[in-house]
Amino acid sequence: xxxxxxxxxxxSVFKGAPVELKCNYSYSGSPELFWYVxxxxxxxxxxxxxxxxxxxxxxxxxxxxxxxxxxxxxxFAQEEDSAMYYCALRDYGQNFVFGxxxxxxxxx
Amino acid sequence: GAGVSQSPSNKVxxxxxxxxxxxxxxxxxxxxxxxxxxxxQGLEFLIYFQGNSAPDKSGLPSDRFSAxxxxxxxxxxxxxxxxxxxxxxxxxxxSFNDYGYTFGSGTRLTVV
Numbered sequence: 001x002x003x004x005x006x007x008x009x010x011x012s013v014f015k016g017a018p019v020e021l022k023c024n025y026s027y028s029g030s031p032e033l034f035w036y037v038x039x040x041x042x043x044x045x046x047x048x049x050x051x052x053x054x055x056x057x058x059x060x061x062x063x064x065x066x067x068x069x070x071x072x073x074x075x076f077a078q079e080e081d082s083a084m085y086y087c088a089l090r091d092y093g094q095n096f097v098f099g100x101x102x103x104x105x106x107x108x
Numbered sequence: 109g110a111g112v113s114q115s116p117s118n119k120v121x122x123x124x125x126x127x128x129x130x131x132x133x134x135x136x137x138x139x140x141x142x143x144x145x146x147x148x149q150g151l152e153f154l155i156y157f158q159g160n161s162a163p164d165k166s167g168l169p170s171d172r173f174s175a176x177x178x179x180x181x182x183x184x185x186x187x188x189x190x191x192x193x194x195x196x197x198x199x200x201x202x203s204f205n206d207y208g209y210t211f212g213s214g215t216r217l218t219v220v
Contacts, residue, residue: 098211
């Protein structure tokens with residue numbers, strides 16, 4: 001069965017430090033991977049998807065099929081990056097599997 | 109169950125028909141969201157329920173869309189007179205006190 005794991009419930013980094021939010025998945029086919037973000041008291045937003053290979057708000061994520069990972073990275077964290085981040089997989093049936101989320105706290 | 113359950117997982121309907129999508133949140137979760145993601149587009153907020161408060165319906169795209177949450181638990185999203193542009197994956201998420209959400213697997217709606 002498909003699974004998405006995010007091993008860190010909480011990740012704290014200092015402003016200006018690099019940040020990496022880990023995401024691993026298990027899926028037998030070729031999934032579509034996403035990162036979603038929810039800032040405090042705001043709605044969930046799509047941050048990026050692997051097929052578009054874009055960089056949003058300085059964040060990037062590379063799909064590593066060998067390691068079945070889709071880690072989210074940013075070289076220099078900002079305080080406004082503090083939020084809840086969810087990694088998600090979409091399968092051929094267009095069904096989603098979400099990870100449990102990682103709360104990123106960027107300290108001043 | 110242990111997670112958020114959505115049903116059906118897939119629904120194909122004819123244009124003009126009404127559909128009901130169901131979300132069974134985690135027991136005890138007071139907050140419930142409905143979102144949808146269309147192919148090639150971003151995530152769209154639809155409606156938010158929090159406890160006994162009046163729901164935030166500001167994201168519903170038209171009056172053909174409605175949602176209710178009975179007894180603070182199960183929620184049903186109803187789309188009347190479906191249109192092709194309603195085709196999307198409809199996601200439900202629930203949370204206890206808005207701290208960290210658990211998502212359902214979504215309902216894929218196809219309007220033909």
